[in-house]
Amino acid sequence: MTGLRAPMTPPALQRTWTGRDPASVVRMRAAELPGIVALPVRSIDPSLPAPIWSADASLGPTDLDVVRRRTREALQQADWTRIEPRSTVNLIANPHGFFLCGEAYLVMLEETQRHLVAKRECTVRLRIAESMGHIENPDWMRIYDLRNRFGDAEECPQIGRGVEIDTRVGPFWLTRDLFSADHFVHTHVAEMREGYLHRMIDRLHKPFGMGYTRLETRSAYHFGWGPRTGQLVARAVFDSDYVQQRYAGSIVLDTSPEGVIGVDADLDLDALNARITTGVLRHYGTLMRLMAEIDDVIVVFDGHGCHMYAYGGGIAFDCLMYGQVDFLDLDNLALLKGFASRLPDTPGLTMEFNPAIKAQIMNYMAGGVPYTMMTRRLPTYLVDGPAAEWLIDDPASPWLGERAHIAPDLPAAITAARAATGSDHLIVFDSTPGALHVSEPLGQLLLERAPAVAEHVRTHALPKWLTQRGLATHRPA
Amino acid sequence: MAKVVRMVAEIIAERCTGCALCVYVCPTVAITLRDRRPDEPGTHRRIAEMFEASCYNAQNCLEVCPEDAIVMHRLAEPFTVGTDVAQADPAEVKALCRKAGIPGRGLVCMCAETTGEELAAAVLGGAHTPEAISLATGARTGCTELCHQPILQLLAAAGHGDAPRNPARGFQWYGIAARALDLVGPDRVVPDELLDAYAQFPLASDLRVMQGDFAEFEPPAASAP
Numbered sequence: 001m002t003g004l005r006a007p008m009t010p011p012a013l014q015r016t017w018t019g020r021d022p023a024s025v026v027r028m029r030a031a032e033l034p035g036i037v038a039l040p041v042r043s044i045d046p047s048l049p050a051p052i053w054s055a056d057a058s059l060g061p062t063d064l065d066v067v068r069r070r071t072r073e074a075l076q077q078a079d080w081t082r083i084e085p086r087s088t089v090n091l092i093a094n095p096h097g098f099f100l101c102g103e104a105y106l107v108m109l110e111e112t113q114r115h116l117v118a119k120r121e122c123t124v125r126l127r128i129a130e131s132m133g134h135i136e137n138p139d140w141m142r143i144y145d146l147r148n149r150f151g152d153a154e155e156c157p158q159i160g161r162g163v164e165i166d167t168r169v170g171p172f173w174l175t176r177d178l179f180s181a182d183h184f185v186h187t188h189v190a191e192m193r194e195g196y197l198h199r200m201i202d203r204l205h206k207p208f209g210m211g212y213t214r215l216e217t218r219s220a221y222h223f224g225w226g227p228r229t230g231q232l233v234a235r236a237v238f239d240s241d242y243v244q245q246r247y248a249g250s251i252v253l254d255t256s257p258e259g260v261i262g263v264d265a266d267l268d269l270d271a272l273n274a275r276i277t278t279g280v281l282r283h284y285g286t287l288m289r290l291m292a293e294i295d296d297v298i299v300v301f302d303g304h305g306c307h308m309y310a311y312g313g314g315i316a317f318d319c320l321m322y323g324q325v326d327f328l329d330l331d332n333l334a335l336l337k338g339f340a341s342r343l344p345d346t347p348g349l350t351m352e353f354n355p356a357i358k359a360q361i362m363n364y365m366a367g368g369v370p371y372t373m374m375t376r377r378l379p380t381y382l383v384d385g386p387a388a389e390w391l392i393d394d395p396a397s398p399w400l401g402e403r404a405h406i407a408p409d410l411p412a413a414i415t416a417a418r419a420a421t422g423s424d425h426l427i428v429f430d431s432t433p434g435a436l437h438v439s440e441p442l443g444q445l446l447l448e449r450a451p452a453v454a455e456h457v458r459t460h461a462l463p464k465w466l467t468q469r470g471l472a473t474h475r476p477a
Numbered sequence: 478m479a480k481v482v483r484m485v486a487e488i489i490a491e492r493c494t495g496c497a498l499c500v501y502v503c504p505t506v507a508i509t510l511r512d513r514r515p516d517e518p519g520t521h522r523r524i525a526e527m528f529e530a531s532c533y534n535a536q537n538c539l540e541v542c543p544e545d546a547i548v549m550h551r552l553a554e555p556f557t558v559g560t561d562v563a564q565a566d567p568a569e570v571k572a573l574c575r576k577a578g579i580p581g582r583g584l585v586c587m588c589a590e591t592t593g594e595e596l597a598a599a600v601l602g603g604a605h606t607p608e609a610i611s612l613a614t615g616a617r618t619g620c621t622e623l624c625h626q627p628i629l630q631l632l633a634a635a636g637h638g639d640a641p642r643n644p645a646r647g648f649q650w651y652g653i654a655a656r657a658l659d660l661v662g663p664d665r666v667v668p669d670e671l672l673d674a675y676a677q678f679p680l681a682s683d684l685r686v687m688q689g690d691f692a693e694f695e696p697p698a699a700s701a702p
Contacts, residue, residue: 018539130540159502159537159621161648168674170655201677216654219626223579224656226683232675236655330679333694335686337583342689349694370587370620393551395534396588396619398481470677 004443005038007031008056010303010430013364014138025386026364028410030302030428031437038435039443041257041313044450045286053104054259059434067104067253070263071111074251078265082248085121087182089248091150093128094211097189098140099304099431100311101253104260105189106144108253112185113150124185126153127178129211135306135368136390162214165243167236173214174237183248186269190254190276192284193309193316196327196334196351197221200281201469202231204250204273208243209234227335227351238269252276256283257314258434274471281328281465286454287315289461291323293449294356296423297442298414301365303431306396307374310365310429313436317429324354326461330468353378358421361413362404363387367394375403379420381413382406478590479559480615484534484549488525492546495523499538499547501647504617506608507531508538533558533611533618537649558615559591565598573597577634578658579627588619596624596631606640607632607650629653657684 010031013022030036042048051060053067083089091113097105113124126146131137140146146153154177162173178184188204198206209221209231221233237243250272251265261283266272299317301310308318327334334351337343343350359379364387374380382388382404392401407413418424425445428437438446466472488499490513500508513524525546539547562570571594574581579593586596591614599613607628611617616624630653632638642650660667661684672680682693 157540159541159648161501162651164651167655169671170659171652172654173651214648214651215622215625216629216651218622219624220654220656222623223585223626224654224658226657226680226687229657229678229680229683232657232678232680233655235675235677333686333691337580343580343583344691344694346691346695349691368620370623373584373587373590393483393534393549395484395536398483398534398589398615398619399478401481401483 003043003447004440005040007036007437008038008058008432008435010432010437011055014143014304016136016366017139017141018136020136020390022364022387027385028363030300030363030410030430031432033411033414035439036426036428036437037440037443038432039313039438039446040435041287042434043447044290045283045454048256048258048283049261051256051259051261055102055433059258064103064107067107067260067263068111071108071251072115074263074265075112075115078249078251079267080116080120080249082267083116083120083122083183087122089116089122089124090127090178090181090184091124091187092178092184092212093126093187094207095128095131095135095137095140096193097187097253098144099138100189100191101255101260105253106149108251108263109187110149112187112251116185125181126150128153128155129175129178129207130155130157131211135309136304136366138304158213158215158218162216163242165237165240167240169232169236172217172220172233172237174212174217174242175214178212179242179246181246183246185248186250188250188252190252190280191314192280192288192319194318195288196318196322196336198231199228199330200277200328200465201228202235202273203277203280204252204269205234205238206231207234208237213237227333228330254279255314257287277469278466278471281462284315285328285457285462285465286450287313288319288323288328289326289457290446290450290453291320292326293446293453294320294323294425294427294442296358296421297356297425297427298359298361298417298421298423299357300361300363300414300426300428302363302428304366305429305431306366306369307371309369311431312427312429314433320357320427321354322351324356325351327351328465329461358423359417361410361417362391363410363413365391367391368396370396372397372399372403375400379417380404381417383410383413384408479557480533480589480618481555481557482534482552482615483555484551485529485532486527486536486538486547487550488527489546489548490524491518492544493519493524494521494544494546495525496543497525498541498543499525500644502537502541502649504535504537504608504611504621504649505531505533506643506649507533531612533615535618535621537621558612559589560595560599560602560614562592562594562598565601569601570594570597573600573631573635577627577630579630585627586614586616586619586624589615591616591624593627593631596628600631600635600637605632605635605637606643608643625650626654657687660684
């Protein structure tokens with residue numbers, strides 16, 4: 001599959017935990033717009049490994065039995081002996097896993113529960129570490145009938161009761177219900193989200209500084225540590241006595257932008273992290289750096305995930321939002337303004353929103369994460385209807401209603417954004433895996449630039465990223 | 478800036494079990510428990526009660542309620558809450574921000590777009606608890622997450638770090654989590670054992686940056702490709 005092709009069918013919009021049904025109110029998906037084409041990620045990076053599972057049959061096998069088998073193999077090779085018979089184990093999942101890999105993530109969780117119950121004679125409960133604020137996550141509990149499938153399944157919000165723990169660098173607070181068991185198992189889906197924060201240092205440890213923690217710890221991660229040091233929070237929490245006394249192992253769904261490429265498990269999170277990180281840098285690096293080639297673009301949000309957590313072609317919007325800077329290169333300070341009480345005068349040290357983004361359109365987008373700072377300088381368009389009202393009422397975007405233009409429909413929003421910016425470049429974040437939905441001129445531009453970017457990543461950027469992380473001799477999982 | 482409040486929470490009496498979780502997580506302490514009146518539907522003795530004027534549409538209650546006993550309603554007339562920094566002494570505002578180590582003119586609450594100066598002005602104007610700051614500025618009532626720590630830091634710097642939790646058994650906030658600058662000793666140096674323990678991080682370099690020293694990055698590194 002190479003070159004530009006007809007648009008793919010984006011994943012269906014799902015009912016959210018708040019009871020909203022975006023599929024019933026969104027009249028047109030962006031992929032249906034005239035002139036939108038699919039740019040397969042494989043056209044950008046032909047070296048990607050073949051998926052063992054993909055949500056889309058045009059990208060790879062959709063048979064979940066392969067994922068089951070690979071999960072069982074990974075489980076059998078890992079050491080689970082920290083789990084004593086008759087103990088309780090919290091299998092900690094996260095909404096991102098369901099969002100990105102759906103049934104494949106579910107299968108990995110199910111097989112893990114079965115394996116541990118059979119081999120370690122323990123009780124395994126599913127505990128979902130809820131993400132920030134009021135993101136309109138699809139209602140995974142009901143969509144996948146998790147209570148019936150796992151017997152004991154609960155969502156654990158970050159605003160819930162906390163537990164204070166001591167670490168080598170000071171106190172942090174974790175979400176108590178995630179750790180209210182004799183042991184826990186850490187699960188993850190490898191991908192490239194929030195790289196500007198974690199910088200791919202100790203990537204697999206990140207939930208210990210964010211997803212598994214209370215508000216206090218998450219806020220400290222953002223405001224209390226440096227531009228390349230936030231992950232020290234995650235490392236300190238993971239290394240704490242409280243966590244180590246309960247930790248029983250980790251299992252990860254390894255991915256490329258097209259889908260699942262493997263399953264890996266290990267008690268040694270450092271070893272697992274080294275294998276997964278090496279693969280993520282190889283498999284996502286070219287696509288991420290290609291974002292820097294875009295000089296002007298209108299962004300269309302058309303799926304689940306709020307703003308920086310919206311996905312297209314397997315990468316999150318934040319890869320474009322900060323795409324002008326190679327934040328994987330640790331020599332780049334890439335300082336977000338919140339990290340320092342005093343800011344440098346020298347241009348290039350602070351990381352602003354990508355100036356290539358000229359306008360943004362919300363056809364459907366979940367709320368929950370603050371993003372309206374961008375609406376201060378960017379023309380922003382909402383497509384009239386209930387989905388626009390949901391965003392305007394969102395607690396995290398109280399000024400959106402004052403700043404956004406309301407267009408009667410999606411084509412009108414596109415026309416207005418084009419007229420305001422003069423840009424013919426559209427990129428859509430609609431959760432479609434394996435291909436970017438773009439306007440044809442942008443697709444042609446990216447195709448032209450991709451070989452040089454891929455070569456630069458292969459010969460310069462990737463070796464440097466790996467060396468900076470002590471992974472130069474590592475092979476991916 | 479400030480917050481435009483567009484929605485308000487409502488308790489559905491017949492579903493409420495009086496579990497108090499909503500009371501424990503509300504950043505503006507807009508909910509309490511009281512005895513259920515005989516004429517009210519529902520079977521549990523206690524019921525949550527909402528004080529609408531204090532509800533800033535944070536929706537923590539909606540998220541945490543296990544009984545789906547809370548719904549949000551659009552207000553007919555949205556209202557705006559915020560603190561005018563011009564009402565405070567600029568020197569005091571600046572000094573408090575500096576003491577707390579937060580940017581004065583930078584955004585701290587990304588949702589209400591509240592600056593450090595506005596938060597400091599609220600503290601200097603008498604907001605001496607996190608919930609009082611939220612009521613005065615609208616901060617911490619959006620995602621309720623990002624600005625959590627800087628607000629607690631400001632209160633501590635102003636001498637109000639011992640504010641009691643409200644309600645006492647609640648968990649709208651706990652305390653100040655560890656910060657990188659805490660690792661710097663009186664000699665302005667980070668102990669070698671910590672630098673060694675976290676050698677994968679450029680900790681010493683980031684700490685210089687956090688203290689405003691950017692010398693090692695000039696001229697700036699070129700972006701690639």
